[in-house]
Structures are given as structure tokens and as C-alpha cells.
Amino acid sequence: MAEQERAQRSSDRTDAKSEQTEVAATGSAEEISERIDDLLDEIDTVLEENADEFVKNYVQKGGQ
Amino acid sequence: MALRKVIGTETEFGITVLNQAGFNPVEASSAVVNAYVGSRSRIRWSFDEESPGRDLRGIGVIERPGFDFETGLVNTVLTNGARLYVDHAHPEYSSPECIDPWSAALYDKAGERVMVEAVRAAQQLLGPDERMVVHKNNTDGKGNSYGAHENYLIARSIPFDEIVRSLTAFFVTRQIFTGSGKVGSENGRPPVDFQITQRADFFEEEVGLETTLKRPIINTRDEPHADPTRYRRLHVIIGDANRSEMQTFLKLGTTALVLDAIEDGVFADPIELVDPVQEVWSVSHDPTLQYAMETVDGGAMTALEIQWQYLGVTRDYALSIGVAPVWMRVLDEWEKILIDLEKDPMITADRLDWTAKLRIFEGYRSRDGLGWNDPKLRLLDLQYHDVDPERGLYQKLVDRGAMRRLFDDEEVESAVTEPPDETRAFFRGACVRRYPDALVAANWDSLVFDIGEETLKRVPMMEPLRGTRRHVENMLDASPTAAMMIRALGGNDG
Known part of the structure; x- marks a missing residue:
């Protein structure tokens, strides 16, 4: 058996939290799909202005 | 197991x-x-190598004369x-x-x-x-x-x-x-x-x-x-x-x-x-x-x-x-x-x-x-x-x-400001908050303090499950200064 400590491997606090319902997404998948047009309209208002230029200039060297 | x-x-x-x-x-x-x-407060990250097997029991203190800091890098805890x-x-x-x-x-x-x-x-x-x-x-x-x-x-x-x-x-x-x-x-x-x-x-x-x-x-x-x-x-x-x-x-x-x-x-x-x-x-x-x-x-x-x-x-x-x-x-x-x-x-x-x-x-x-x-x-x-x-x-x-x-x-x-309770990250985070002036360097498995003595004091943390809130909070509460904390650790088997 992989140790009795496994039974208490998480603090009670963490376990209590993980059992609670998370901050749930509201609405069914269908309802969310219906709101997609709304979402696109909202995205339009925040999207960087010049897609071509933004994408072209986005270079990220030196990563792992 | x-x-x-x-x-x-x-x-x-x-x-x-x-x-x-x-x-x-x-x-x-x-x-x-x-x-x-x-x-x-700016705490430097230390790239100092650990000595293997030095600290099997948990937290203790090691004297480190002439500790060699690696500086110039943007690196903090x-x-x-x-x-x-x-x-x-x-x-x-x-x-x-x-x-x-x-x-x-x-x-x-x-x-x-x-x-x-x-x-x-x-x-x-x-x-x-x-x-x-x-x-x-x-x-x-x-x-x-x-x-x-x-x-x-x-x-x-x-x-x-x-x-x-x-x-x-x-x-x-x-x-x-x-x-x-x-x-x-x-x-x-x-x-x-x-x-x-x-x-x-x-x-x-x-x-x-x-x-x-x-x-x-x-x-x-x-x-x-x-x-x-x-x-x-x-x-x-x-x-x-x-x-x-x-x-x-x-x-x-x-x-x-x-x-x-x-x-x-x-x-x-x-x-x-x-x-x-x-x-x-x-x-x-x-x-x-x-x-x-x-x-x-x-x-x-x-x-x-x-x-x-x-x-x-x-x-x-x-x-x-x-x-x-x-x-x-x-x-x-x-x-x-x-x-x-x-x-x-x-x-x-x-x-x-x-x-x-x-x-x-x-x-x-x-x-x-x-x-x-x-x-x-x-x-x-x-x-x-x-x-x-x-x-x-x-x-x-x-x-x-x-x-x-x-x-x-x-x-x-x-979670942006408070460390998790259950690992050595608690001790690390708590020391950054409590002793910012004395804590001169940190890394995953040790902290280095300057408590105004000739040598710097290094606290190894080779056990990730030591240094938890349960292990160290009372000791930290009873130690308003880093010097007192180091003394408390020194008399402690970990």
C-alpha cells in the first residue's frame, strides 16, 4: 500500500475546496453556442487593430 | 511505495x-x-550548489563564510x-x-x-x-x-x-x-x-x-x-x-x-x-x-x-x-x-x-x-x-x-501573496515576508541570512515536505528577527 500518508496527502482545507462545486460555467453547451455571435462582437472590440502587422512582428526567440 | x-x-x-x-x-x-x-524587497536567487545528503533530518543551519553570490541577473523570490x-x-x-x-x-x-x-x-x-x-x-x-x-x-x-x-x-x-x-x-x-x-x-x-x-x-x-x-x-x-x-x-x-x-x-x-x-x-x-x-x-x-x-x-x-x-x-x-x-x-x-x-x-x-x-x-x-x-x-x-x-x-x-501551507515553500515565503532585510539569497533548497555576524547563515531545506506551516509557524511567530529565528533553528533538530 502506498502509505497511509496518502490518505492525508492533501490538507483538509484543499480537499474541502476541491469537493465544492467550482465557480460553474453558466448555461448548457447549446446556450453557450447561441451566445457565440455575441462573443465575437465583443472580441471585435478588443482585438489588436492590425492583425497582419501584429502577427508578423511577433517573434519570441530564446525559449526552452 | x-x-x-x-x-x-x-x-x-x-x-x-x-x-x-x-x-x-x-x-x-x-x-x-x-x-x-x-x-x-529584493531577495536574490542563489545558484549555489547543494551538498548532497547534508541535511537528511530537515532544517538546520550551516555557517557559510565568504558566500559567493551570483548577481546581475534579474531573479527574485x-x-x-x-x-x-x-x-x-x-x-x-x-x-x-x-x-x-x-x-x-x-x-x-x-x-x-x-x-x-x-x-x-x-x-x-x-x-x-x-x-x-x-x-x-x-x-x-x-x-x-x-x-x-x-x-x-x-x-x-x-x-x-x-x-x-x-x-x-x-x-x-x-x-x-x-x-x-x-x-x-x-x-x-x-x-x-x-x-x-x-x-x-x-x-x-x-x-x-x-x-x-x-x-x-x-x-x-x-x-x-x-x-x-x-x-x-x-x-x-x-x-x-x-x-x-x-x-x-x-x-x-x-x-x-x-x-x-x-x-x-x-x-x-x-x-x-x-x-x-x-x-x-x-x-x-x-x-x-x-x-x-x-x-x-x-x-x-x-x-x-x-x-x-x-x-x-x-x-x-x-x-x-x-x-x-x-x-x-x-x-x-x-x-x-x-x-x-x-x-x-x-x-x-x-x-x-x-x-x-x-x-x-x-x-x-x-x-x-x-x-x-x-x-x-x-x-x-x-x-x-x-x-x-x-x-x-x-x-x-x-x-x-x-x-x-x-x-x-x-x-x-x-495565492499571489501567501505561500502554500504544506511544503517548504511556506518557510521560504514566510521568511521573504518577515525578514526581508536579513534574507540575502534564496533558492529552492536553501535560504541565506545576514544577521550581522561575521558569517552568513545558510538554512538548507533538502526535504520539500519540511518547513511547512505546521512545522515552523510557531517558531517564526516567536522570532521577531531573523537572528532569533536562526538561534531557534540552531537549537532545533529540525
């Missing part, structure tokens, strides 16, 4: 400054870290026990050590909040037209990738070959719920409209030490930041940076449980793939999840079929030993995600970044008639990951209730 899995994440963020002539990513990254640290620094040309946040995937996902999310604040602070230093943009993603779409690594503390006693044999097919196939999605392909891979992960195109070896070129599915970096006679740190480089909290939880939780099962020897006969490297991108390149890969026993299995097998073995194992509720939650969410992916991947768009993105892309494609090579889709692809809550598309989904969350804002804010 499986060890408790101490878990942590490291994220390299993409960075750019718009409208800045001569933009230099190293300078921008330095500005981000410096601006965040700002008035907060935060009150939540995390490390914030510049890695090559990227700002990087390494979470504090956590004892379960719930807490680790929370501290990963806290890293995004740190970056939001850091960018706001750095923005003050920029010209009126210049704007800093930071992304939690893994590629620029031009063949340059940067990592989102996971770390799991595992037993040194498990032969590494066994880990490789049992884990490879899991890593190849977990992509279906760990991917953050990407338009197109890179690094010489076959063209594709959209794929499941950011990173798959960059994997070229089965096993190896590299992290920046010829990246391996299983990385052999052996740097436990803990007692090396007992521990190995499995440094996992094949994952994507996830914005979705549920996805980070799933990625860390399923991997930790599979590692437990491997440590306890339940994968006697693991699934082995004929060509794992090619399957990494083949799986990623098929968002329909229908692709079947060849196994060494002559069969052909889809990623879902392989995941069902891993879930089955791991669940039987977990139920047989009895696991805490947080791990039952992992099993439960793992099963749900496989069921939903099998039914229709788009059902998971409330939990997974790749399907959430795909829904946005398909929305734009049908509304605006965009082809897959339209720069606007590539922009959407990048902007999904923008950490700015006003601009990032992930955040727009959250604000609309279209993305499930695990944590509320208050919890995340708290």
Missing part, C-alpha cells in the same frame, strides 16, 4: 512591446520583473514562495512547491495575476505610444517555442527506464486534454489548419537532456532540488501552458496519479508505441481524435483508447489503496473529459483551451468567411493567451461564464 508527489509548474511567458523601435525582449523581460519587485525571473528572453514564473494538483493549479493561476501586475507596473516605464503585451502561450508561430514545464517529485529508487517505458504513451496521448490549441504547424511538420497543442511540433526525441532544441518527450534533467539520494524531480517539458484552471488541474493530477501507479509497479505491461516521436504531432494534428497509432504488439489505438486504459489501471490502483478526495476528483474529471471528448470534443469547450479556441475560430470563420491562413485567426490564436484581463480572449470567456473555473478571484489573490 509511491511518494507524495510534490508538484510545481514553470511558465515562460511570451513578451512584446508594440510601437517600440528596437524592442529587446531581454530588456523588456527584465523591466517586467524589476517593476513587479519594485518597492517589494516572492512571498508566496514562487520564483520570478528572466529566463533567456522571457519573464518566467515558477510556482511554489505544492502537495496536490488543486493547490498547484491555483499557484499556477496566481502566476498569471503576478504577470498582470508586473506588466501594469512595467507599462509605467514605457513611452506614450508603447504598449507591453504578455502571453501565457508556448510559441510565436514561427518555429520558436518556450516552455511550460511541470515538476513532480518522484522516488530515486524507480529505474528511469521503467518510467520511460510506462509514461511515454501517456504523454503522447494526454495531449488531447492538455493542449492549448494552435493554428497551423511549425518546425517542418506537415501543414495542418488547426492542431490540439502548441508544443507538439517541437518534439524530436524520445528521451534526452535538451530543453531548447531536439526536445525529448521525456526529459532527463536530474536536478532534484532536494535530497538526491531519495528523490528525483521529473521535469516534464511536453505540456502546454494552459489558461483553463480545470485543464491545469487535469494535466497535473492525471500525471501525478500515473506516476504514483508507476512507482507502485502496477504498469507491468504498459502500452508501447512503435514511433512515439511521430505520434506526438500526429495526435496533435488530428482534432477529430480519430487517428490510430501503431503499438509494438501490432495493434492500432487512438489517443482516447490509450487514455481509457491509463485511466482504468490508475483508477483501480487508486481505489485499491484509498486516496484523498482531491485525487478522486482527478479521476472523476479525467473520466468526464474522456467521455465528452469521445462524444464530441466541442462539449469540452468550457474546460479545455484547445476546444474553446477552436469554437472562437470556427465562429469567425463562419461569420467572416476567413480561411485558415488568415492573419486574423493567428491574431485570435495569440490573443487568447494575452494575460491582460481587458484584452485576453480566455478572460472574455470567463467573464461570460463560458469557461468553468476552480478558483474564485479572492483565492487567486491570496
